[in-house]
Amino acid sequence: MTAYHQLERRFTRIAAVADAIGILNWDCQTMMPAGAAPGRVEQTATLHGLLHELQTDPRLEDLLSQAEAEHAGPDPWQRANLREMRRSWLHAAAVPAELVEASSRASSECEMVWRSARAASDFALLRPSLEIVLERQREVGAAKATLLGGSPYEALLDAYEPGGRTAVIDALFDQVAGFLPELIERALEHQDSLPDPEPIPGPFPLEAQRTLGEHLMRAAGFDFERGRLDVSLHPFCGGATGDTRITTRYAQEEFLSALFGVVHETGHALYEQGRPEHWLFQPVGTARSMSIHESQSLLVEMQAARCRPFITYLAPLAQQTFGGEGACWSADNLLRHVTQVKRSFIRTEADEITYPAHVILRYRLEKAMVGGELAVADLPEAWAQGMRALLGITPPDDRRGCLQDIHWPGGGWGYFPTYTLGAMTAAQMFDAACRDDAELLPALGRGEFGPLVAWLRRQVHGHASLLTTEDLIESATGQPLNVAIYRRHLERRYLER
Amino acid sequence: MTAYHQLERRFTRIAAVADAIGILNWDCQTMMPAGAAPGRVEQTATLHGLLHELQTDPRLEDLLSQAEAEHAGPDPWQRANLREMRRSWLHAAAVPAELVEASSRASSECEMVWRSARAASDFALLRPSLEIVLERQREVGAAKATLLGGSPYEALLDAYEPGGRTAVIDALFDQVAGFLPELIERALEHQDSLPDPEPIPGPFPLEAQRTLGEHLMRAAGFDFERGRLDVSLHPFCGGATGDTRITTRYAQEEFLSALFGVVHETGHALYEQGRPEHWLFQPVGTARSMSIHESQSLLVEMQAARCRPFITYLAPLAQQTFGGEGACWSADNLLRHVTQVKRSFIRTEADEITYPAHVILRYRLEKAMVGGELAVADLPEAWAQGMRALLGITPPDDRRGCLQDIHWPGGGWGYFPTYTLGAMTAAQMFDAACRDDAELLPALGRGEFGPLVAWLRRQVHGHASLLTTEDLIESATGQPLNVAIYRRHLERRYLER
Numbered sequence: 005m006t007a008y009h010q011l012e013r014r015f016t017r018i019a020a021v022a023d024a025i026g027i028l029n030w031d032c033q034t035m036m037p038a039g040a041a042p043g044r045v046e047q048t049a050t051l052h053g054l055l056h057e058l059q060t061d062p063r064l065e066d067l068l069s070q071a072e073a074e075h076a077g078p079d080p081w082q083r084a085n086l087r088e089m090r091r092s093w094l095h096a097a098a099v100p101a102e103l104v105e106a107s108s109r110a111s112s113e114c115e116m117v118w119r120s121a122r123a124a125s126d127f128a129l130l131r132p133s134l135e136i137v138l139e140r141q142r143e144v145g146a147a148k149a150t151l152l153g154g155s156p157y158e159a160l161l162d163a164y165e166p167g168g169r170t171a172v173i174d175a176l177f178d179q180v181a182g183f184l185p186e187l188i189e190r191a192l193e194h195q196d197s198l199p200d201p202e203p204i205p206g207p208f209p210l211e212a213q214r215t216l217g218e219h220l221m222r223a224a225g226f227d228f229e230r231g232r233l234d235v236s237l238h239p240f241c242g243g244a245t246g247d248t249r250i251t252t253r254y255a256q257e258e259f260l261s262a263l264f265g266v267v268h269e270t271g272h273a274l275y276e277q278g279r280p281e282h283w284l285f286q287p288v289g290t291a292r293s294m295s296i297h298e299s300q301s302l303l304v305e306m307q308a309a310r311c312r313p314f315i316t317y318l319a320p321l322a323q324q325t326f327g328g329e330g331a332c333w334s335a336d337n338l339l340r341h342v343t344q345v346k347r348s349f350i351r352t353e354a355d356e357i358t359y360p361a362h363v364i365l366r367y368r369l370e371k372a373m374v375g376g377e378l379a380v381a382d383l384p385e386a387w388a389q390g391m392r393a394l395l396g397i398t399p400p401d402d403r404r405g406c407l408q409d410i411h412w413p414g415g416g417w418g419y420f421p422t423y424t425l426g427a428m429t430a431a432q433m434f435d436a437a438c439r440d441d442a443e444l445l446p447a448l449g450r451g452e453f454g455p456l457v458a459w460l461r462r463q464v465h466g467h468a469s470l471l472t473t474e475d476l477i478e479s480a481t482g483q484p485l486n487v488a489i490y491r492r493h494l495e496r497r498y499l500e501r
Numbered sequence: 502m503t504a505y506h507q508l509e510r511r512f513t514r515i516a517a518v519a520d521a522i523g524i525l526n527w528d529c530q531t532m533m534p535a536g537a538a539p540g541r542v543e544q545t546a547t548l549h550g551l552l553h554e555l556q557t558d559p560r561l562e563d564l565l566s567q568a569e570a571e572h573a574g575p576d577p578w579q580r581a582n583l584r585e586m587r588r589s590w591l592h593a594a595a596v597p598a599e600l601v602e603a604s605s606r607a608s609s610e611c612e613m614v615w616r617s618a619r620a621a622s623d624f625a626l627l628r629p630s631l632e633i634v635l636e637r638q639r640e641v642g643a644a645k646a647t648l649l650g651g652s653p654y655e656a657l658l659d660a661y662e663p664g665g666r667t668a669v670i671d672a673l674f675d676q677v678a679g680f681l682p683e684l685i686e687r688a689l690e691h692q693d694s695l696p697d698p699e700p701i702p703g704p705f706p707l708e709a710q711r712t713l714g715e716h717l718m719r720a721a722g723f724d725f726e727r728g729r730l731d732v733s734l735h736p737f738c739g740g741a742t743g744d745t746r747i748t749t750r751y752a753q754e755e756f757l758s759a760l761f762g763v764v765h766e767t768g769h770a771l772y773e774q775g776r777p778e779h780w781l782f783q784p785v786g787t788a789r790s791m792s793i794h795e796s797q798s799l800l801v802e803m804q805a806a807r808c809r810p811f812i813t814y815l816a817p818l819a820q821q822t823f824g825g826e827g828a829c830w831s832a833d834n835l836l837r838h839v840t841q842v843k844r845s846f847i848r849t850e851a852d853e854i855t856y857p858a859h860v861i862l863r864y865r866l867e868k869a870m871v872g873g874e875l876a877v878a879d880l881p882e883a884w885a886q887g888m889r890a891l892l893g894i895t896p897p898d899d900r901r902g903c904l905q906d907i908h909w910p911g912g913g914w915g916y917f918p919t920y921t922l923g924a925m926t927a928a929q930m931f932d933a934a935c936r937d938d939a940e941l942l943p944a945l946g947r948g949e950f951g952p953l954v955a956w957l958r959r960q961v962h963g964h965a966s967l968l969t970t971e972d973l974i975e976s977a978t979g980q981p982l983n984v985a986i987y988r989r990h991l992e993r994r995y996l997e998r
Contacts, residue, residue, distance in 0.1 A: 028524060050521075245543075284540075
C-alpha cells in the first residue's frame with residue numbers, strides 16, 4: 005500500500021472517532037439525563053485523548069513526508085487531500101500534549117466561572133481565569149505559528165478559517181465599520197417612517213411549529229434519511245458524517261425565532277449533506293471553513309428565507325398551519341417582523357444589520373488581547389468604547405457587555421470573524437446565484453429551493469475542501485470577497501423597502 | 502503512582518470507550534436515521550479497535566504482574582478489582598488480533614445471511630457461513646482455554662458467565678430437564694380446568710402505556726436522572742455507566758407485553774443503577790455475570806410483578822390508566838393473562854415454564870457443536886429431536902426451529918445457559934428475600950418495591966463483581982443454586998393456582 009493510501013486509512017479512523025464524539029455531543033444536548041454528565045465528561049475526554057494520539061502519531065509524519073515526495077499524481081482531489089492532511093497534522097502536532105491538556109483544563113474551569121460571573125455581572129470574578137485562558141491560547145497560537153507561519157492570532161484563526169490573514173480581514177472589516185454606523189442610523193430612520201410590525205397572536209402549538217419547520221427543511225432538500233431535527237437549549241448543527249442532526253428551541257408564544265432558527269441550521273445541514281460522497285471520511289471531503297459554513301446557513305436563512313418572494317409564499321402557509329386570522333398574517337407584516345432593526349447589547353439577539361458591529365468589535369478586541377496590546381483587565385472599558393463607536397450604545401453592565409459570550413472563556417479565540425465573513429460571503433454568493441439562474445427567485449416565491457440548492461451543490465458543497473476559501477469564493481462568484489456587494493444587499497433590504 | 506493505580510487509570514479509559522460504544526449502540530437502535538448506518542459501522546468498528554488496543558497494550562501485562570506481586574493489601578475491593586482486571590486482560594489478550602477480526606467478520610457476514618435464511622426458512626443457505634462462524638468460535642475458545650483453563654466451550658461461556666463450568670450447568674439442567682416435561686404437562690392440564698383468560702379490549706394509546714410503564718419504573722426505584730425509557734424494535738437495557746437506558750416496543754391493541762417488557766428491563770436497569778458509586782468505572786464495579794443480570798430482570802418481572810399481591814395492585818391501576826371497564830380487568834383475569842402456559846416453537850414468545858426447555862436445548866446443542874460432537878449439518882435434526890424430548894412438539898420448519906435466534910450467527914456462543922441460570926437464581930433470591938423480610942410481599946401488594954429493592958441493593962447490586970457468582974448466590978440466599986427452589990416456585994404458580 006502506498007504511503008498515501010495508508011494515510012487515507014488513518015484519516016478514516018480519525019474521522020470515525022471525531023464522528024463518535026459528534027454523536028456523543030448531540031446526545032449530551034438533546035437526550036442525556038442530567039445525572040449522566042460526569043460519565044459523559046469521562047467518555048469525551050478519553051475519545052479526545054485517543055483522537056489526539058491518532059492525529060499526532062509519529063508514523064503519520066513519516067507517511068506524510070513519504071506521500072508528499074511520491075505524490076505528484078494528477079488527481080487534484082488526492083493532492084488537495086494530502087494538503088489538508090498536512091494541515092490537520094500541523095494543528096495537532098504543533099501543540100505539546102501538556103499544553104493541549106493545560107489549555108483544555110483552563111477553558112473548562114473558566115467556562116464554569118463564567119456562568120457565575122455572567123449571572124452576577126461580575127467581571128472581576130472572571131478576570132483571573134480568563135487571563136489564564138488567554139495565556140494558554142497565546143501559547144497555543146505561538147506554538148502553531150512556528151509551523152503555520154503568521155502571527156499567533158492567525159494561527160488560532162487558522163483552526164476555523166484555514167489560511168485566514170488579519171491584513172485581509174482588517175481591510176474588509178474596516179470598510180464595513182466605515183459605512184455601518186451611518187447605515188444603521190439611516191435604516192432606523194427609514195424604519196420609523198414605516199408602520200410598526202403588528203403582533204401575531206399565539207399561542208403556537210409546538211407540534212405545529214415542528215411540522216412547519218420540517219416542511220421547510222424538506223422543501224430545502226434536507227435528507228431525513230441521513231439526519232434529524234430535535235430540541236436543545238442552544239440550537240446547533242452537529243452529529244456525524246452522513247448523519248446530520250440539527251436542533252431548535254420552541255417557544256409557545258412566538259414561532260418566528262424557532263422557525264428561522266431551523267432554516268439557519270438547515271443551511272448548515274445542506275452543506276454537510278452535500279459533501280462529496282467519495283471523500284466523506286477524508287480531510288478534503290470536509291467543510292472548507294467556518295466562514296463558508298456560516299455563509300451556507302446565512303444564505304438560506306438571511307438571503308433566501310427573508311427575501312420578499314419567499315415570505316410571500318411563507319405567510320399564508322404559516323397562517324394555515326396555525327389557523328391564524330387577520331392582517332397580521334400578511335406577507336408585508338411577516339417581512340417587517342423578520343427584518344426589524346434594533347440597536348441591542350446582545351449579539352445573539354441582534355438583527356442582520358447590527359450583527360456585524362458586534363462581530364467586528366469582538367474581532368478587534370480578541371486580536372489585540374492575543375497580540376498583547378490589550379490587557380484582560382482593560383476589556384470592559386475597551387468593549388464599552390467599541391460599542392459606542394460601532395453601534396452608538398453603551399452596555400449598562402458587563403453581563404450585557406463583555407461577559408455575554410462563551411467563546412473566550414471556552415477557548416474559542418479566532419472564531420468570531422467567521423460570522424461576518426460568512427454574512428459577506430452569503431450575500432455575494434446569493435447575488436451570483438441569482439444572476440446565474442433567473443429562475444431562482446421565482447422558485448423561492450413558490451417555496452421551491454431547488455434552483456438555489458442546485459447552485460450551492462455545484463458551486464460550494466460539492467467542492468468541500470478541494471479549493472482554498474479564496475479560490476472557492478472566486479470560482480463561485482467570479483471575484484474575491486467584495487464588501488460592495490454585501491453593502492448593496494443591506495442597503496436594498498433596509499433602506500429601500 | 503503504584504502499578505495498581507496506573508491500572509485503575511487505564512481501566513477507567515477502557516470503561517469510557519466501552520461506554521461511548523454503549524451510547525452509540527443505544528442511538529443506533531432508537532434515534533439514528535436509517536441512512537447513517539454505514540457511518541455508524543465505521544465509528545463502532547474504530548472504537549472497538551481502539552478498545553482492543555487499550556485492552557491488549559503490552560504494558561498492561563507488566564503492570565498486572567507488578568501489581569499482583571506488590572499487592573497483598575488488605576482491601577478486598579482492590580484485590581477483587583485486580584482479579585477482574587486480569588480476567589479482562591486474559592479475554593482480550595488470549596485472542597490474536599487477526600482472529601478477533603476474522604471472527605467478527607464471519608459473524609457480521611453470517612448475520613446478514615441469517616436474515617435471508619430465516620425469512621426463507623432455508624437452513625441450507627445458512628449452513629456454510631454458520632460453519633465458518635463455529636470454526637472461528639472454536640478457535641477463539643481454544644485460544645482462551647489455554648489461558649483460562651477448561652474446555653473451549655467453557656472459555657466462550659466465561660465471557661458471559663465468569664467461572665462457569667459445564668459440569669455444574671449439566672447437573673443443574675439435567676435436573677430441570679428431568680422434571681420439566683411432566684410439569685408442563687400437568688400445568689397445561691391444570692390450566693384446562695380453569696376459565697380461559699377473558700380478552701381485554703383495546704386500543705391502548707401509546708402515551709398511556711408509556712405513562713403506566715414510567716409509573717412502575719419510578720415505583721421500582723428507577724432513577725430518571727441517570728436513565729431513560731425509549732422505543733426500539735428489540736427491547737434492551739443499555740447506555741453507559743451512570744446513564745442506564747431501557748427500551749420497549751408498544752402495540753396499540755395489547756399492552757401487557759410492552760408493560761412487562763418495561764418491568765423486565767427495569768430489573769436490569771436497577772442492577773446497573775445500584776452498582777457501587779466508588780467503583781463505577783473499574784472492572785470490579787461492573788455487573789457480576791449475565792446470569793446474575795438476567796436474575797435481576799426476572800426477579801422484578803417474573804417473581805415480583807407476576808405475584809398475586811402485585812397483580813392485585815396493578816389491575817385497577819391499569820384499568821384506570823386506560824379507562825377500561827368490565828370483569829376482564831379483574832386481578833384474576835390479568836394474572837391468567839400473564840401466567841398463561843402454551844407449548845410454542847419460538848423462545849422469545851415462550852412463557853415462564855416452557856422457556857427453560859428452549860434454553861436447555863440450545864445449551865446442549867451449542868456445547869456439542871463447539872465440542873465437535875455435533876456437525877452444523879445435523880443441527881436441524883438434533884433440534885427437532887430435542888424439542889420433541891423436552892417440549893413434546895416438532896417444529897414444522899427451520900424458521901420456527903434452529904433458524905429463529907441471532908445468537909449463533911452473531912457469534913454469541915456460550916450465552917444461552919445464562920437465561921435459565923438467571924431464572925433459577927431469581928427464584929432462589931426472591932424466596933430468600935421474602936423470608937428475610939416479611940414486609941416484602943405486602944409492600945408489593947401496595948405497588949411498593951422498596952423492601953425488595955433494598956434487599957437487592959444490599960445482597961446483589963452493591964457487590965458488583967466483588968464476589969464470584971457462586972459466592973454471591975450463597976451469601977445472598979444461604980446456599981448454592983438449588984433446583985428444588987426453582988421447581989417449587991414453578992409448581993406453586995402453575996399447579997396450585
